Amino acid sequence: MMTATTTYRNGQLFVEDVSVSALAERWGTPLYVYSRTMMGNQIRALAGAMAAVKPLICYSVKANSNLAVIDTFLKEGAGLDIVSGGELFRARKAGADPARIVFAGVGKTQDEIEYALKEGILFFTVESESEAVRISDCARRLGVVGRIAFRVNPDVDPQTHKYISTGKKENKFGLDLNRAAAAYAQAARLPNIELAGLHIHIGSQLLNPQPYAEALDKISGLCRDLKVRHASFQYLDIGGGLGIDYKPEQQALEPAQFAAVVLPRLQALGLKVVLEPGRSLVGNAGFLVARVEYVKPGYDKQFVVIDAAMNDLIRPALYQAHHEILAVRETADRITGDLVGPICESGDFLAADRELPAVGPGDYVAVRSAGAYGFSMSSNYNSRRRAAEVMVEGGRAELIRARETWDDLIRNETMFERRG
Numbered sequence: 001m002m003t004a005t006t007t008y009r010n011g012q013l014f015v016e017d018v019s020v021s022a023l024a025e026r027w028g029t030p031l032y033v034y035s036r037t038m039m040g041n042q043i044r045a046l047a048g049a050m051a052a053v054k055p056l057i058c059y060s061v062k063a064n065s066n067l068a069v070i071d072t073f074l075k076e077g078a079g080l081d082i083v084s085g086g087e088l089f090r091a092r093k094a095g096a097d098p099a100r101i102v103f104a105g106v107g108k109t110q111d112e113i114e115y116a117l118k119e120g121i122l123f124f125t126v127e128s129e130s131e132a133v134r135i136s137d138c139a140r141r142l143g144v145v146g147r148i149a150f151r152v153n154p155d156v157d158p159q160t161h162k163y164i165s166t167g168k169k170e171n172k173f174g175l176d177l178n179r180a181a182a183a184y185a186q187a188a189r190l191p192n193i194e195l196a197g198l199h200i201h202i203g204s205q206l207l208n209p210q211p212y213a214e215a216l217d218k219i220s221g222l223c224r225d226l227k228v229r230h231a232s233f234q235y236l237d238i239g240g241g242l243g244i245d246y247k248p249e250q251q252a253l254e255p256a257q258f259a260a261v262v263l264p265r266l267q268a269l270g271l272k273v274v275l276e277p278g279r280s281l282v283g284n285a286g287f288l289v290a291r292v293e294y295v296k297p298g299y300d301k302q303f304v305v306i307d308a309a310m311n312d313l314i315r316p317a318l319y320q321a322h323h324e325i326l327a328v329r330e331t332a333d334r335i336t337g338d339l340v341g342p343i344c345e346s347g348d349f350l351a352a353d354r355e356l357p358a359v360g361p362g363d364y365v366a367v368r369s370a371g372a373y374g375f376s377m378s379s380n381y382n383s384r385r386r387a388a389e390v391m392v393e394g395g396r397a398e399l400i401r402a403r404e405t406w407d408d409l410i411r412n413e414t415m416f417e418r419r420g
């Protein structure tokens, strides 16, 4: 799937039918480029593989929260998975139906809860007994009902990077499975609360489907019991986490493999199914395009200095993540070294100790698999303006976020005023 959106034509890299260097010339670099066709294909493949349970696929907005990306999935019939008031605001601006929004996160504030209650979201995935009490209080004040699904931590190893493992007992997420039944019993007595279902999300970038099986097997008894006790208990939300191929030798967790493991278990439970995929829908649909500024020889390797940096794509610095690097002008020549940005940190690299295409100043490179947790994790560190974003579909390209201006950098700042 990884190669589906890029090709070389006459030695030039194309995303769908658009030349990447033409995009870079037009909108400058660093530039995020997304394939809308691939996003659509990805969600349709997942929906097709899971059709037997007709899941509500709630695109996980945190992966890439650009309005045009959200809109792409809404047009495919998706709901949304959000984790903040800000994401709810984006979801509503993109035209999402609140009745198809689920709200996760360990630290929801009172303001965020009230905002979501007023909007009438489908349910909150709730991380603690005290959060359920807070939702009940807010709902009572507003005279509405808060629908909740406790997030249960099933203590399974998703076999992924420790920073994106979320379903082991040492992780901050979810309720201890042994405490879950009591938490539901307690929440059932709270005013203005409806027990809508149960939630798990065991981690991100899972390449093996077995941990999903293990997690579902651990929670199925509890789900059966809750379904019998509470007529309102209808939903099982199994989160996201499907992994993608960052490296050529990696095999993405394909929807069919995922479905083969989860479908029989979900069908046996007979609950309405919610999925929250992020990375698998957008990761390989995105590229970060950068211009080479300098090639600098080091003691024993080359440093290719580009105009994109860790503030644009933090995954290599944060998770030692691997991203394939493509030359925009095709070359078979290779050098060994690091692809680095201009930021004053040794962690500012997009590829370290790697074989890279032999590029020189003025050339463009495309960092692959940058559609998920790329722009959405970007920052203004070193007072760098955040990148522009472009959506491509077929031969069409549209700017979906303009590059920040210098004024954007200081927009909310004021000088400290000296008095007296």
Ligand SMILES: Cc1ncc(COP(=O)(O)O)c(C=O)c1O
Pocket: 060, 063, 081, 104, 105, 201, 203, 204, 205, 239, 240, 241, 242, 276, 277, 278, 279, 280, 372
């Ligand atoms: C609760 C929840 N759901 C869904 C996701 C999306 O995960 P992924 O992008 O791996 O599909 C995350 C990611 O952190 C999450 O925390």
